[in-house]
Amino acid sequence: MAAYEALYRKWRPQTFEDIVAQPHITRTLKNQIMREKTAHAYLFTGSRGTGKTTCARIFAKAVNCLHPKDGDPCLECEICRDAEAGALTDIIEIDGASNNGVDEVRSLRGNAALLPVRCKYKVYVIDEVHMMSAGAFNALLKMIEEPPPYVKFVFATTEIHKVPATILSRCQRFDFRRILPEDIAGRIQYIAEHESFSVSDAAAHRIAVLADGGMRDALSLLDQCAAVSEEIGLETVEEAVGVAGTESVYEVLRAIAAHNASAALERIDLLYQQSKDMTRFADELSQQLRSLMLLKTAPGDVSLLGAMPDDVKTLQEIAQSFTLAGILDALSAVRQCCDRMTRAGNRRMELEMTLIRLCSDFQAQKGDVQALTDRIAALEQQLAELKRNGVPAALPSAPRRDPQPKRDAPANNLQIEGKPDTSKYLPVKNWATVLERFDEVNPSVSGLLQGSDAFANDENGILLMLVKNKLFRKLFSQRDAGMLGQAAQQVLGKKYSIRFKMVETAEEQPAPADVLFQRAREQGIEVTEQESSGI
Ligand SMILES: Nc1ncnc2c1ncn2[C@@H]1O[C@H](COP(=O)(O)OP(=O)(O)OP(=O)(O)O)[C@@H](O)[C@H]1O
Ligand SMILES: [Mg+2]
Ligand SMILES: [Zn+2]
Structure with missing residues (x-):
């Protein structure tokens, strides 16, 4: 039996046509290839797992393919097949993270001076280009200033701000977008149709939201779920990934709205017993507070939420028991909590402290802590x-400090x-x-x-x-x-x-x-x- 291949590798798109949700990029590249008007250096940037490396590989094939179709590689000619097998010396993939010195770039330059062996173009794909040293960037710069006509570069990076402006200005830049939940969910369903498992719509959507715009992460999560069950439902996702159910998030939001600290703490305790990931939970809590904020400020535009219709309904209900100020306060407290949790030893306690503060209605007394302390003492x-x-x-009785009525x-x-x-x-x-x-x-x-x-x-x-x-x-x-x-x-x-x-x-x-x-x-x-x- 063949070794198991991770879904994200197995389903790496082979053509631009197959790339999801980056039409602004794939259309332009295809047009350029059809008209033979490609640039000599490209910079692909954008968040993780959105298709940068994949597009770079397709590009390398497409410019060299013997029978390209509408700017896409044919996948059948000898060039396409050998490229796929990694057997073409003219397509060179370099990991910028491990080849980041001046010497490496110099030897690259020596190599680029040689004519391609079998292809029309030598294509250098340099991934993680932001990891290169200053010296290496300089050497690189010389190379892309006057490249031989048969050389093309594709640089890829998640951290565009670390790439010097001198390099940026000499490249054609493409920004890869985060992929929307519905597009990720669609891809998941497409893959499921060809694999031996099925995925419910709600589960696909949940995975998509958890992946936060990255297709690779989504497909890795899908892999985890498929290992647990052939019929992937919402519970499979929650079990396999160790995330709390959305119902738990709603429950805690309701508790915050009702200033019911014990309800919030009980729910956290339950999640803790079930070994749920506290950091992830806090993160989801902040995601949903963001949804509430959007619902309050733009109630008509539910598409911004990227949520399933049922969830939108629940969120609308919850939003009614909050004021916008209350939501903003909770959102900033939970965001800060998330920050602290990445450093803190006791994540659960961080979360509990935040929830107690939010449920205790201290907000109404803000700036009035002494008065509150006095009242408690009394x-x-x-x-x-x-x-x-x-x-x-x-x-x-509460001291009257301000003319507005107390809450x-x-x-x-x-x-x-x-x-x-x-x-x-x-x-x-x-x-x-x-x-x-x-x-x-x-x-x-x-x-x-x-x-x-x-x-x-x-x-x-x-x-x-x-x-x-x-x-x-x-x-x-x-x-x-x-x-x-x-x-x-x-x-x-x-x-x-x-x-x-x-x-x-x-x-x-x-x-x-x-x-x-x-x-x-x-x-x-x-x-x-x-x-x-x-x-
Ligand atoms: N736009 C997309 N359409 C379809 N599948 C995608 C897309 N983007 C990513 N994938 C899937 O995710 C995997 C990883 O994508 P890729 O290596 O191109 O990401 P990347 O943008 O280079 O990420 P990184 O910044 O982490 O290197 C692919 O093998 C593919 O399965
Ligand atoms: Mg990559
Ligand atoms: Zn071909």
Whole structure:
């Protein structure tokens, strides 16, 4: 049996026609070859695995092919076949990284002075050209200034900024683009049709996104997956590559939006147990925060996201529970976290610290750390006092520093006093579902709405809640109202203004301690159930 050949090698395109997603380059090269107007030196630049070396090899064949077809090599003539077998001394591939000295370039020059043996052109393909020494570049420069007419150069590099301007100015430059997820996914499906495995669309797309624009990486990932299963689905990718499911990413995003640190940490713990790659997870988190940012700023242009339709829908839902400022803040925090993770010993802890910070709503208190510390100290004192004698002292309230309302300022303007004209209001049938939705993004407030009823007035667009829990009035904020309005819109398909009215109930009042704990939670202080019921 033949030795196993990696997919990316096996499927290296043999013609320009077969190159994916670089039409601006392949079209130009084909035209030049057809018209016999090729340049004597080219510089191919662009990120890893986008087709630079591949195009250089095709070019070398095409200019020498005995029967080129529309600028592509025929692959059948003796030149094409010998070139493919690496048996042509006139096509010379040099690795710039290991032949980077002056001496190597000098011997190259000696070699270039000799006429080609069998081909029309001697083609030098110099890969990783940026690795050459300054002396080597100088020697190279002399060579490309006045090359013999039968010599062509193709330089390839991922790091164009390391190539001297003197060289750049003497080359025709082609910039290879990162390949779009859909183009990579298409290539994956094309390959799967000819191989002994199948790939689901979602899996192909996932691989494409993970590869971040590089076809070689995509095909290596595909190789890993094919080793695990003949039917490659989303789970195969997640298992084989050790990445977390996108659902995990969404879960953590929802937790950030709801300021629910424990939900975020639990998810990280789970991923850790499953040996998922924390760095990759952080990276995906930042990718999806970028998607949220784009959705907020250009909601109409979902093509920028490069995501599957289902994912777009989920992301749109998540975006509703964020403000743009919140997304930007999270994005920069997670990017910094990614940076630190590449250096840090404990990646998991880096990620956890970042998430706790993001979930703790410190943002609202930015520049106000002292005030927050004071408030926490006061709360702690209250708690201690309460434990001692069971009598709550006055709750500490947030100091008012700025004229804008705090994020947690009670939204009493949403309260309806007196008796609304109930004849125009109809009961909201799916209220329980609305609350479930709301619970996903804002569990602390949704809890206060238990046992509430809701009525909608389609004429004035008001959704009126009748609320029993006294705490609700104190804690319900504009932001909460916004989130609830969105939850209602998702379920009811209509945008309502949220209003509420307190109704009397014979049920017992919430215990003072619960009030305090609720406040403490609002401040981002962790209070466990055990502690709160122990009083
Ligand atoms: N545009 C493309 N269309 C189809 N396949 C591609 C394309 N680009 C890369 N590939 C696949 O990836 C493999 C590697 O491509 P290639 O060696 O040309 O990349 P490169 O741009 O030279 O990358 P590097 O900068 O890492 O050298 C190829 O063998 C091929 O399977
Ligand atoms: Mg290359
Ligand atoms: Zn040929």
